[in-house]
Amino acid sequence: MHKKILTALALAAGAMAAQAQQPVVLKVAHFWPPTALSQQKVLEPWCAKIAKESNNELQCQIYPAMQLGGTPAQLIQQAIDGVADIVWTLPGYTAGRFPSMEVMELPFLTKDAEGGSRAAWAIYEKYGQKDFAGVKPLAFHVHDRGQIHNNKRPITKVSDLKGLKMRAPTRLTNMMVAALGATPVAMPMPQTPDAVSKGVVDGYVLPWEVIPTMKLHEMTKYHSEINPPQPGLYTTLFTIAMNQAKYDSLPPHLKKVIDANSGADFSASIGRAWDESAPPARKQAIEHGNQFNTIGAAEVEGFQKATASVADRWVKEVTAKGYDGKGMLEMARTLSAK
Incomplete structure (x- = not known):
């Protein structure tokens, strides 16, 4: 009888050990194609790193191009609901839902994506945590300098934008486009090539990184740039966020792996990848033979004056919702200037 008990205990222990060694496979969803920088230069190396550091107990199954269904605007809710374990998306795709982090999208705030991304994480830590209940953000980042691209004419001054229909990604970038005299057309990135090719929009504001991925350089005549040392016209905020319940279900040693590969440094590294991708x-x-022009410093001042009202309006809006709008703006400007 004693021998039978020992055998049963040994079998049970063996079964528990085998179960413990089963990898945790994380479903990672995003809206880009699998060839995009986001997957090849960020997600795939990140997944390989957490697999190595967890002795393959953590693994990823990546679902690009909305393969889990839904729309890009629904990704954050998919993370909250557990449809995906990790998503990469724009908080701004759900307008007004994440007021604290919108500050990073105000015009003429950031100089580069690496510094802007580190600033974004700091903003989140101080002001943004209540906005993201249900998910555990792993990173916040911004893209490389947003520029103006269109098929009508070179943009050298604010008045050149008058009457143009311009695609923009988020609430604040649409406010910026309107302040510059153009007609904003809001749409997620995947819809932009079709809108450009059919003339639904005359142009768009985008960073360089994504343009070849979507083959937009083959559909666009004019590129108008605001270059250093001037701050960028705009940027857009992204997040990589994990379902909170999934994170909470991990044993401590696997939480430690996720934590070690999240936060300010991870955010900054994503921004750096965007900066390096631009040239x-x-x-x-x-x-492709497209036409380029630089918007000079004197003209940039006109753009800054035209869009100053966007920041003022944003501060009033978020302050009315109970946020420290002025404090968030001052912190974002200070950090971005560094």
Whole structure:
């Protein structure tokens, strides 16, 4: 009898050990194609790193291009609901839902994506945590300098935008486009190439990184740039966020792996990847024979004056919702300037 008990205990222990060694497979969803920088230069290396550091107890199954269904605007809710374990999306796709982090999308705030992304994480830690109940953000980042692209004419001054229908990604970028005299057309990134090719929009504001991925350089005549040392015209905020319940279900040693690969440094590294991607992406538009022009410092001042009202309006709106709008703006400007 004693021998039978020992055998049963040994079998049970063996079964528990085998179960413990079963990997946790994280469903990771995003809206880009699998060839995009986001997957190849960020998600795939990140997944490989957490697999290595967890002895393959953590693994990823990546679902690009909305393969789990839904629309890009629904990704954050998919993370909250557990349809996906991790998503990469724009908080701004759900207008007004995440007021604290909108500050990073105000015009002429950031100089580069790496610094802007580190600033974004700091804003989240101080002001943004209540907005993201139901998910555990792993990173916040911004993209490389947003520029103006269109098929009508070179943009050299604010008045050149008058009457143009311009695609923009989020609530604040649409406010910026309107302040510059154009007609904003809100749509997620995946819809933009079709809208450009059919003339639904005359142009769009986008960073360089994504343009070749969507083959937009093959559909666009004019690229108008605001270059350093001037701050960028705009940027857009992204988040990589994990379902909170999924994170909570992990044993401590696997939580430690996720924590070690999240936060300010991870955010900044994503921004750096975007900064590094801009020159080779831009080169493809040059090789296609498109026309480029730089918006000079004197003209940039006109753009800044035209869009100053966007920040003022944003501060009033979020303050009315109980946020420290002025404090968030001052913190974002201070950090971005560094």
